[in-house]
Amino acid sequence: MAVSGSSDIDIDATPEQVLDAIAAVEDLPERSGSHQSAEVESRHPDGRPNRVRAKVSAAGMSDEEVTDYTWDEPGSVSWTLVSSSFQSKQNGAYTLTPSGSGTHVHLDLEVDVKVPLPGFILKRVLKGALDTGTKGLKKYVESR
Template sequence: MAVSGVKEFEIKADPATVMAAIAAVDRLPEWSSAHKSVTIESTHDDGRPHRVRMSVSILGISDEQVVDYTFEGDDTVSWHLVESGQQNAQDGSYVLTESGAGTKVTFELTVDPKIPLPGFLVKKAQKTALETASKGLTKFVESL
């Protein structure tokens, strides 16, 4: 059963700064407690990450994942799951819009676990991911 979630939040920085922080995927473990290690396997021509391997643990469930990132300027980054031991699919994105206070961030995530999990557990994991994306990323960007 796939679950989707959306979280909107503001970061007091310009979109280019926020995108640079998001593109620094090798630093994900600094602001996302779910990410234990991240290895960039290939990059796009502009140096931003393309294929990324990561070790993730959320709510006691560990996974090795490979995702492909796609960037659209400094406005949008999305990723698509290529390999995973625990998920059939995962698609996510950050869409950045300049706002008076800095940058409005819209984070979307859809996850389809391989193993049937109780609904409350899937929703708790989703909530954790959405909160990490907003609070962790905001703190990381504003500390740069």
């Protein structure tokens, strides 16, 4: 059962600063309680992360996931799950819009798991990921 959701937040930084923070994937454990580690396996020609390997823990399960990133600067970044022992699908995207002195951030996320989980647990995992992806990102960006 795939679940999807979205979240919005305003960040007091430019879209370029927000994208730079998202690109700092090695810092994911700083801003995400579920990420134990994250490393860039390959980069695009401009230096932005292409393939990322991360160790995560959610819903009492540990996982190593590999995702590919696509950058459409300065307006968006998206990622797609390549491999995972726990997830069968993960698609996410940030859309950034300048607003006043900062940036409006919209996050879309869709996940599915290989192991049957009750829907309420999967939705709780999704909500946690959306909160981390917006509130955690805001705290990280504004503290840099």
